[in-house]
Amino acid sequence: MKKEFTITVYTENHVGLLTRIAIIFSRRKINLESVNVGPSEVEGISRFTLVINEAEEVVQKVARQIEKQVEVLKVFFNTDEEIVWQEMAMYKVPTKVIAEQVKVERLLRQYGANTVVIRNDYTVFETTGHKEEIDALAEALAPWGLIEFVRSARIAIIKASEGMHKAVLEFEAAEPSEPAVENEFLDKRDGVFTM
Amino acid sequence: MEKTLEQKAPAAKAQESVTLTGGQVLLEAFIQEGVTTIFGYPGGAIMPIYDALYDYNEKLQHILVRHEQGAIHAAQGFARVSGKTGIVFATSGPGATNLVTGLADAMIDSTPLVCITGQVFAHLLGTDAFQETDVINITTPVTKWNYQVTDAEEIPAILAKAFYIAGSGRPGPVLIDITKNAQLQKMEFSGYTKCNYIRSYRPKPVVRNEYIEQAAAAINAAERPFVVFGQGVILGKAEEEFKAFLEKSGIPAAWTILGMSAIPTDYPLGVGMVGMHGNYGPNRLTNECDVLIAIGMRFDDRVTGRLDKYATQAKIIHLDIDPAEIDKNVKADIPVWGDCKETLPLLTALVDNKTHEAWHQKFKDCAERENEKVIQDEVYPTSDALTMGEVIRNLNELTGGDAIIVTDVGQHQMVACRYAEYIHSKSNVTSGGLGTMGFALPAAIGAAYGDPSRQTVAIIGDGGIQMTIQELGTIMQFKPNVKIMILNNCFLGMVRQWQQLFHEKRYSFVNIESPDFVQVAKGYGIPGNSISTRDKLRDALTTMLNHDGSYLLEVMVGKENNVFPMVPQGKSVSEIVLCREDMG
Structure with missing residues (x-):
């Protein structure tokens, strides 16, 4: 039976690793519902948070395939019950509507939206919450002239992760990571020796 | 820009560095890793490495293949027989894309390879430069690990990682793409350290x-x-x-x-x-x-x-x-x-x-049953036409199971693997997981370099041989000892067998015509023979095996023979059938 799983992956910060992990899903025609990649809490180590809808058996196999990659440190997969998660969204609405429509003001209060920027022409709000909450506010604002809407990927904390942070810290301390090597020549057209 | 050694700290004698190009450093790394044989094909973007190779002729044997696919299959054959890591050189663009089939084959069959591809200058990446292709992303799903080097300074450590990853744990192919500037770039080379640890990589799980x-x-x-x-x-x-x-x-x-x-x-x-x-x-x-x-x-x-x-x-x-x-x-x-x-x-x-x-x-009872119903007829046939099984049986009797048997993909592969006898490990080289037709001829070339002390017999169908037949040129030039045995049934036999059994004998494009293989071989300076009757089989095989050097023997076998037993697709292993009549 398919259900929502959140996959957390600790990796080296290397060029190309995103592809190497992404193709493990695309090869099996699994859609990634949400992808968040960035530095983990420990400098030098990246953290992927991926969301898919799949049967647990499939998720376990996929997790093992990810963990097999040379530059992957550790993979966890969890159901929604096992994690605390949030997404963030920003909503750009005409300032005039907020000033004049009490209903809109109520909506924003009801969803706990915070103001990020106020300008004469538009105002940007942000909320954090589960996907459904974010969707609901976006939908409710739509009739009032939502100018732009953007959401982030899911980020998640694993409830039973005692010792994980410490393990990652110790891992990094034992042998510090090397910075990602990038192409230093892309903007040095004439500086590169050619034949 | 020559840097003299005197500029370095005089005390650190062991650390003394020399100025080398990236290409030279690569070859130094190979020597440290014990590489003896490279299979490759030059081209624009890998020229600095080939230029360096010019001076390493004594230490590194380079086999110039006729197609990059030939290079990688040869490296696979070499690795499978020697237990060492196979080495491949190819240029950027088409040179690199021609490696893809071999990479996929090596990936699924866990064969350790280190493939070096040339790449356009680092500043040209992403500009659709001549012979530029995104090799790293094309090969990601078919490599255990790959990496693009844009700076010569990276080469020693990356090569060390490449060899370690390819050969450790469950082995597999590694591809290192090196931009031309990095091959040309001069650097201070102060020795090579092998890699035996990568913090994120666990080649072996802990035994519990x-x-x-x-x-x-x-x-x-x-x-x-x-x-x-x-x-x-x-x-x-x-x-x-x-x-x-x-x-x-x-x-x-x-x-x-x-x-x-x-x-x-x-x-x-x-x-x-x-x-x-x-x-x-x-x-x-x-x-x-x-x-x-x-x-x-x-x-x-x-x-x-x-x-x-x-x-x-x-x-x-x-x-x-x-x-x-x-x-x-x-x-x-x-x-x-x-x-x-x-x-x-x-x-x-x-x-x-x-x-x-x-x-x-x-098991013995089952073996007896199989022997009665299948094997006897296959290896001691009474039919007019020769069978693949009797060819293999005669080969066994002549080699005593000492030979390295390299097979392609199809009926001949199944028959060879069913009946070939082996006395040594690492003697069966075949494309198992990927089922790559065209594998055998180049793989046999590699196998012959992997263990020159033994006979290498390539058993190939009339379809597969035509997929990489150009590698006869490699044999002509470098003279490895490869016995090429074509089992010719004038069909793409395995597909034909399925069409007969599961598609009401609708033979759709399995009727394949072949050139005169003996004449083709002759054109490449390789002697050969073609036989179609039982009375000539033993002598023809003896002549082939006794010939000093490579030899091509074509054996015309029964056109519509099938391989049995068979577990039909979708059936359980216990529903294995011994003959066509049992298929119901």
Whole structure:
């Protein structure tokens, strides 16, 4: 039976690793519902948070395939019950509507939206919450002239992760990571020796 | 820009550096890694490496192939026979894309390779430069690891990682793409350090004793235990440990196509090959054993047949070095993670001394049945037309099982793997997982370099030979000793067999015409012969084997012969059929 799983992956910060992990899903025609990649809490180590809808058996196999990659440190997969998660969204609405429509003001209060920027022409709000909450506010604002809407990927904390942070810290301390090597020549057209 | 050695600290003598180009550093790294043979093809973006190679002619033997696919298959053949890492050079763009089939083949068959591709200058990346292609992303799914070098300073450490990753754990192909500027760039080279640790990489899982104990208990309690082993035994160099385990436990053992030759074919506890065209007993009795011990194999669908009817009665013990293989296809009751070189002796120590005579008798009964219904007719035919089986039987009698047998893909492959005899490990080279037609000729070239002391016999169909026939040019130029045996049935035989059995004999594009192979070989300076009658077979084989150097022998065999037994697709291994009449 398919259900929502959140996959957390600790990796080296290397060029190309995103592809190497992404193709493990695309090869099996699994859609990634949400992808968040960035530095983990420990400098030098990246953290992927991926969301898919799949049967647990499939998720376990996929997790093992990810963990097999040379530059992957550790993979966890969890159901929604096992994690605390949030997404963030920003909503750009005409300032005039907020000033004049009490209903809109109520909506924003009801969803706990915070103001990020106020300008004469538009105002940007942000909320954090589960996907459904974010969707609901976006939908409710739509009739009032939502100018732009953007959401982030899911980020998640694993409830039973005692010792994980410490393990990652110790891992990094034992042998510090090397910075990602990038192409230093892309903007040095004439500086590169050619034949 | 020459830097003199005097500029360096005089005290650190061992650390003294020399100024070398990236290309030279690469070759120095190869020498440190014990590389002797490179299979490659030059081109624009790899020219600085080839320029460096000009001065390393004494230390590194470079075999100029005729197509990059030939280079990588040759490197695979070399690796499979020698147990070392195969090396490939190719240029950027088409040179690199021509490696893809070989990479996929090496990936699925766990063959250690380090492939070096040239790449356009780093500043041109992403500009659609001449012969630029995104090799890293094209090859990501078919490499164990790949990396693009844009700065020569990276080369020593990256090469060390490449060799370590390719050869350790479950081996596989690694591709290093080096931009031309990095090949040309001069750097201070102060020695090469091999890599034996990468912090994020666990080549071998930690062996867990509780699983060893559970496995031993299950084996000791079993009445009908059965071993199915794969290439893991060979890759783990655990042939002796494996035999010790079998001899103490007395368990009948069947090989997968890639596990073949890990134990001699006449080894008393060996019961033959599993799989779609494997032996009758091991397939059928898979569904009668009470404990199935899978060792270094991955339950390929060609081995398991219908999965929901595969050994469901048995407790499954799975020994594998790759944790991702456990539970992938068949759920393991007892997963024994680890290198079988380590786990097998631990298991041997705990298993009881047994002989399982009654159980072995069942395999013998099945073998007798198969012999009667299939084998006799195949290897001692009474038909007019020659059979592939009798060719292999005669070959066995002449080589005594000492030869390296390289096969392509199709009917001849199945027949060769069913009937070829082996006395040495690492003697069966075939494209197992990917089923790459065109594999055998170049792989045989590589195999001949991998172990020049033995005969290398390439057995190829009339279809497969035409896919990489250009490599006859490589043989012409470098003169490895390769005996090329074409089993010609004037058909793409395996597809024809399926069309006959499952598509109402609608022979759709399986009728393939061939050139005069003997004349083609002659054009390349390779002597040859073509025969079509039984009375000429023995002499023709003897002439081929005794010829000093490469030789091509075409044997015209029965056109519509089928390979049996067969586990029809979608059927259970216990539904294996011995002949067409049994298919219902």
